[in-house]
Each structure stands twice: as C-alpha cells, then as structure tokens.
Amino acid sequence: MSVRKREWITASGDKKSGWVADYRDVKGTRRLKTFDKKKDADSFAVTAGVEVREGVHVADSASVTVSTAASFWVVTGKVSGLERSTIAQRQRHIDHHIEPLIGQTLLSHLNVPGIRSFEDRLRSEGRSAAMVKKVLVSLGGILADAQERGLATRNPVRDMRRNRNGKERQAEKRQKRKLRVGVDIPTREEAKAMIAAANGRWRPFVITLIFTGMRSSELRGLRWEDLSVEKREINVTQRADEFNEIGRPKSESGERSIPVPPIVINTLKEWRLACPRRATPEMDADGKPVKELHYVFPNGKGHIESYSNIVKRGLQPLQIEAGITKPKLDKGGTPIRDKDGNQVMSAKYNGLHAFRHFFASWLINSKSDGGLGLLPKTVQERMGHSSIIQTMDTYGHLFPRGDDADELATAEAAMLK
Template structure:
C-alpha cells in the first residue's frame, strides 16, 4: 500500500491512497485534508496507510452527522420504547443537530464534539435565552455515544469520538421531602379527595407515578395471610398522549408489604369504588384499576401530575410545595432515617441495586452512622470490665 499528497489549492491537500487487490489491480482512494503544512498532510497520509494495513480503515463518505442521526433513529425505532424514541429524537434533532449536524460524519472528532457541548452549555437554548442545563447536555452526550457506537458497528467510523469527550458536571439538587408530621397532615387533608389513594401509595409504599396508574386489584392482597401488593407493570405516556403499559423501570416485578394503615385505607377505597361503579352499571373485577376515573377507566400519568400540582387543598395548606415524585423520596427517606436496612428499602423502591439507593439517599446516612456508632459503643461498654 502506498500513498502520496498533492496540494490542490493553498491550505487544501489531496491524500491519494493506492490499494491493490489480490489480483494486483490498483484502486485509488482520495481524501481531502486541510492544513498549511505539507508535513502534516504527509503525517495524515501515513496514518491512513497504517489504518489500511491494520484493518481499521473506514471508507470516506459525505454523510453528515444530521443524516446519520436520522438513519439511526429510524433504525432503533422498532427496538426501543416509544417514550425512549421520543427522547432520543428530541435530543438529536433539537439539541445535537443544530450544533454539529452539518459536520461530515467521517470527520467528526472529539474536540469538535467537546466544543459543541461547551456551546450548548453557554448558548444552546433554541429560544436564544441562554444555555442548556448540564443535565440536558449530559443526556445529549449519552445519546451521541450510543448513536456513534452504531456508526462504528456499521463501519462508518473507526472509533467512537464521543466516548473520549468530557462530560459536564451535573450537580444533584437536594431533594425536598416531608417529615412524618407533614406526611400525616398531607394524608389527613387529602382524605376527602380522589388524590388521597395515589398519594397514600406513593408516600407509604414508595410507588412511582406510572406504577400507581397501572396497579390493578388482582395485584393487591388484603387478606389475613397475605397483606401485600405486587408491582408488575407501569404506565408510560408519550408526548402524543398515548399511554402504554410496560414492565417496571428496574425490568422486574417486586412485592411490597403493606402496613395496617394502608390495608385499612385500601379496603375502604375498594368498597367506595365498587359502590360508585355499580351505580353507573359497571361491575368491577380483578382487572379493575385501583386508581381510576369514576367510570373505572384508567387515568393518564400526566392527569395525576396535574391534579397534584393544582390541587386546591394542597395549595391552601402550609405544606412545602414538592413534586409528586418526591412523595416516593419521602417514603425512602423515612424508611432509612427510621433504621430500615438499605437493602430492604432498595427492594421496596424497586431499585436494580442497593448502590442506587445509597447514592440517592446518602443525605440520610450520616444520622444512621452516628446511631450505629452509639450502638456499637454501648455494646463495647457493657462488655468492658469495670476499672479497679
């Protein structure tokens, strides 16, 4: 394999590679390289020859990053959830393409991507009001890494230039949760409201919004021997408003033990719900939703969020304003601060590993560590022989 460089115009070089097949027939591949230095052009020529010899050479193509991302989105459409596809599409077309979509894919380098991410942080908002949050840029980086991995698989790139980029520093916001007194006040205030049961399931069982929406009576055991509910699916709503039911976020079902208070409230709720639906001529059954419309039809996840945000009872109360998802955080924080083992808390919350639980709720741990230190100290003191 041979190659040479040829200056086409000031600052622009043609790198010509001579490739011979098994029959000795020569083919030529042309690359354009911009530099004012002939030496740098020769170095690039040598690099390409090395890639050819090692089998890492990638055919030059004029496909742009924007064109490739459109192709990638179409490729992954059958294999990802609709909500995931929406998110990838938004990140690619709204955030990534305006910053680097016109770059030829084969020429995309790590420094170009880093520069685009820096610009996104500084002035990436489409309305021109400033930069994107580090959290959004972090997701842009993850999406680009995933997309360019496919480019490597398809042999459009020799390596993934996004992997070596520097991720933005994402500062985790301190979560706001209710203490026990505030939780009790919340439940008392909401008892007459249809919002009471979904809030109860979030703050006393740690269920996610989608898990509450998807919960059916067949998955709830309120007898003397079994007092639990099983989380087997979750509701997901797309930007188009469609709702689908899928497996829980961790990818597996989980069982949550129910306290006496939750059992009592759910029994009363089931009786009220049955009376309500029977008056409409509807016979509730095992497939009925625990949290539903008056006619028994399923709620939409966003409807629950809107009801929580705009509920007049909560607005008139002195309680701090928190997100609906923070009710789940409330349950987790109260478990850990009460001395519940993190492994048990992780199982109730449906985390894929105990590490996620410890990472999310590390702010609760200092008090637990102090309590543990005192308990160990008391045990040692009892074991020590009296002095003298």
Template sequence: MGRVRDLWWRKAKQPDGTMAKEKSTRYGKGKRYLAVWMDPSGDEVSRAFPRKIDAENHVALMEADRLRGSYVDPRAGKVSLREYAETRWLPQLVHVAESTRETYERHLRHRVYPAFGGREVGSVTRADAKSFVAKLNGDPGLSASTVHIAFATLRIVMQAAVDDEIITANPCSRVKLPRLGDRVIDPLPVEAVGDMADAITPRYRIAVFLGAGAGLRRGEALGLTIPRVAFAKRHLDIRMQAQKGKLVELKTKYSRRIVPVDDLVLEEIERHMKLYEPAPGDVLISNTWKTVAKPSAFNSAWSRAVKKVGLPEGTRFHDLRHFYASALIAAGVNPKAIQRRMGHASITETFDTYGHLFPDHEELGRGAIDLLLRSPG
C-alpha cells in the first residue's frame, strides 16, 4: 500500500526507551513530504512534494492507475523531448514516406526543439502547448498552415509518448489552432513556364515540362525512368520517385498512375535523352556526376531560375503541378480524370484544391431541364 513520509521529522528512541519525534537532518531543506507507492512490478517508487495533501493525492492516483492497468512510471517522463524524438520516435517511423519524415524533422529542428527540446517530456503541459501555438501564430513569417503542421508534429510526438507509456495524457489535445483561410490557387502564367524552362540548368529543363505538362511532383519527375515513357502510347507510367538521390517506390496506390502526355512533352524527353546520359537504373534525369539528382541540388537550380526570371520569391516546383491541373480544367477534362492524373486519393482532395477554378455561374446548365421535359415523349 502507498504511504506518505515526513522527511523533516523522524521518530527516534529516547533514553527512557520511548519513541518521540525529532527533527531530521533534512529539516527545512527541500520538499517535505515523500509519496511512496508500489509499481506493477512490485518495486517501491517515490516522489517528493512540498505539501502533504499533494503527496497523498499522488499516492492515491498511482494506486488507482495500477489497479486500472493504466499505470505509467513518472520517472519515464524525465527523458528530454529531443532525446525521445531522436532515439525512439523517429526510428519508429518506418511506415511514412521519406518526404513526410523530412517534414517532421524540419519542424522539429526549427520550431519544436527550440521550444521544448531540452524539456522533460513529462513536464510539457497543455498551457505550454497553447503558448507554443500563440508564439508561432504571432510570427508574421509563418502561415496558418505552417503553424498547423508544426503543432501537428509536436502533437504526434507527444501521442507517441503516451503510447510508449512515457506520459499518461497528451498535453496537445484540445488545443485550438488558427483558422485556415480558403485555399486559392493562382496558376503560373504560360509565359512563366516557358521562361523557367529556358532559365533553369539545361539538364533540369525536362523537369519543368514534366511538372507543367504531366503534373508530376518533384520526386516523381526526378525519379522517372526511361522504360516508363511509352512513346507509342503517349503516356508516362508513374511508379517511382527520387528521394535523397535514390529511387523508391511510391507509397500509395493513388500516386501510382498512368498520365497521358502531349507531343511537346515527348519531344522534350527525346531531346533530353540525346543530350544527357541517364542515371543508373535508366533514370531520365541525371546530375553532372551521372547519378540520380538530389532534391537539394535541384532546389538550388530552381531558386536561381526563379530569381533570374523574376518570379515571386517562394515560387515552387509544385506550382507547375497547379499549372497542369488548371490547364486540364480549362480544357473541360472530367474532374475524375483530373483526380487520377494528379494522383489524388479522392475527388474531395481535387475539389478542395482546385474547386475555385472550375466554371461556376448561374447560366451553366441552363436549358438542360427544358430540353428533357419539353421534348416529345
């Protein structure tokens, strides 16, 4: 059974043989009351408190948790958040895409660790989580979506700590986040696409056409292999992506897809093949060392081209994908076909991203009911 000890007083045997309380060597130093209880393995565990009522409540809580089977050793939460994330959480992320892992690592380094890296996992409170959101939201350089992702990273780490029985509850639960505004895609102008193709490092020119002409993501463009280009059928078979200079399979069945392409894209692919040797594995785009291009090197080349062309700072390769989708919408392509070509998991994702680009006015569809109901039977 649990108990509470007074660390400032002890019972001592008196000369007459009786027992009496007297001051201990710790009298007036540190926390006075020691909560003592048994963990599920039968070992004695303790924690000091300044007030007796707090020690008694803690013993009661530990005993109740042990009986319910929800006991978590308070000492486990003393590991720092950085140490827990680096040694336990990140190594367990074998189920996520490399790009997702990189996103987590980036937000840990730039936002979570500066706030909580040196803190014990068990010391982080809901008030701390709320303050973290408020601080991020007050940074004019961060968008609401960035705040959401950064906080989601912290929340996932803390939930993993709950699952690993490091802490009893997630302090990030029920924390309100800034409202996300309606997402409005403003596609790149046609001239900008051509200018980027001319301005970027020549061996990466083809990537611009794969983004703007086939809607490929950066990793998909850098990982496209020559055998997956069906010149006769005029399509690309998207199965792999490049990550950190290596080829890996696409994670979801929705990302693995057949994308029809126009002659211009095929002509650019043929042109590229005549100028540059493929990387090992017949990867279409290679770097100067004849290996698979790394995202960091490609991003540097992309940023230089953006600056040279005069596009807004922060223009991304992903904006070429938006250009492609907007072109399909303008051409009247069926939304389900657009979903498949973009590799979206659902039509909801397609409409949430590009819904504002679809034609929507009061005259659209007018006359369809008259045509059906007024026509002779």
C-alpha cells in the first residue's frame, strides 16, 4: 500500500495533480484510487489496508450500485421460495422508496451518515414512520445479501441500529400511540350492531371475524375441513395471500386452534347449506362439473375471495348500515357534503384488523365487563402472536390492573388499622 503524488496534462493542455493510493485487493489485483488531497488518500490507505488484511475489502470498481444489489436480493428471495406477496412487497420498497433516492449509489460509498440522511429524506418526503422502518429493513436485507455475495464489506443499516442507545429506542416506542377503544378498537355496542346488521353471506363472515379474531388472510384461506363442530373450534392451518395463493400461516405460532362460542358453530352450520361450491374437473352422470365445498368464505364461484371485495362490499357497507360511521373528509380534511348540504358519512373502521383488535379486547376484559378475562399467554396463543412481547406491546394497557381505587382503599385501611 503506497500513496504518491501524480501529475498529468489534460487534453486541453491544463496541468493537473492529485494523490494516488496504490494497493492490491484481497484477490491480488492492483487497484488505484485518486484523491484531490493527500490526507484523504492517507485515510483511505489506512482503512483499505485493514480491510484487505481482514479479507473484506471491495474496491469501487468491483462494487455495484444499490439498484443492482436490490435486483440480486429479489432473485435470492425467489430462489429461496418466498411467497409471491413477500417478493412483491420487496419490489415495491425498491421501486417506490430505495431506487428513486439511492439506487445509483455504489455500495462501497454507503456509510452510517449516508443511511441516516436517507432515513431523514424518507421522512421529509412524507413516508410514515412505519413505512420508513420497513424500507430500512429491506435496505438492510439488500446489504446483507450483497455481503454474502462479496459485493459489500459492511452493512451500515445494521451498524446504525446497533449504535442507537436505549433512550432513542424508548423515544420510538413512545411515538407509538396506544390503541383506544372506540377509536382503533370497536366497542362492544358497535360489535353487536355489526352482528345485528349483517345478513346473507356477510353474517357468517362477520360473526366468525368478531369471535375468532382471525387475520383476513386466514379467513380467506379457511376451509370447511378446518372447522371442528364436535370440539367447537377452528384450526388455522393456512392463509391466502394478496394474490389469492395459499401458503402457511405467517409464523409457527400462527398455526393454532381457536375455541369458538355456539353462535359461530350454529351460524356456520346454516351457512354450509348455502355456501358457494367450486367446480372440479370431474363430471357427474349428466356430464356436468361436480361441485364441492371447499372454502368457508369464497366468492360466488367457490374460489378465494379478494380482500378488497370483503372490505368494499361487506365490511364498509355493513358499518354504514349499522350506524358505525365517521364524517367523510376531502384531501384537505374538510367534511364532504352532498348536494342537499348533508354531511356524507363513511365507515368508521377501514379494515378487518380493527375487529381483530376487538377480539383481543374481548379475551382480555374481565367477565364482569362481558369478556373472558384470559391470561396474557392464552391471549397470545389465541391471537397467533409469535411472542408474548408482541401481545403485551399491543394490548398490555387493556389488561385489568390489580391496583384500582377500591383495592387501594382496602389496602390502605388494612395498613393503617
């Protein structure tokens, strides 16, 4: 490794000079890197010398752009057999967030300050905190894959996360607002109103959603063979992704058995008689396709129902019919009114996840409040959470406390007696 001054004459006749770091990389290939200032060349020489000795150095000329590394990462996911929806999510993060901002940056030029600047820019351009976090996870995955391919020496995303102290993590945690009943979680009265308003194909769906808390993908992939009438439980063994493709639940704990009350069993037994059946390749004696029961909540042809249809044709109209609404606002936040000046109302809860939250609150609430009063570990199992930490981080504030006013008064009287 050496640093020397270099002088040359440009095509226009101008005299130029610079400082060259001359070294051999881990493969023994000679590399030259030019700098305007000697101190920059010396600094690079020291760093590169250490990296070469440790066998992790990648020269700029041997490096690739973030965009190229991202394409390799997507290929890795496909070869590993990741679900199509997971691959699609990776590609969206690349196309909409990573490629436009740092796609042409060489991996060898990425460092912690650069990643922090990228994070700040994501926020300043309007990405939500949740989206920023997801994009950084994807970028970290891209760099990890590049490291395994020998295209990068370090992963500054992981370095940045490792350097953040406990106070910063606590600050991030404080920014996450607690779920509130009546805002994020439907109230018991709203759940009852939904059940009362539901009819036809949406009644069994809504009742199952409210009393099992299953994820939308799990409900869409639910088969009749997963329902045990004798044991009065539903076995979650598979789910349908955004492309209507069947796969395993999100995690090992996602495979679970959920005990259900009589209203679910009785409603599904009635629905089974009217449930659309899908045609099989077999033909009956009259030459017509054989129809068979398969999915519990299919579309009209007996196949997997799309999430958008469930929300737009079922959940949102039902809420409006049940009076579970909020004012509809335009992009500027101003209430929208119809031609007669009446305020236009929209469904209060946008997706199915709010009713999954309701199920969790029903499991947690004491029996005197109309709930089951279950322990946190049991709630985790029923929800299919991968860890008790996830359960407590999301719903811990809903669990009854043992230091309410009456108990405190009793303890005080006993202590001072």
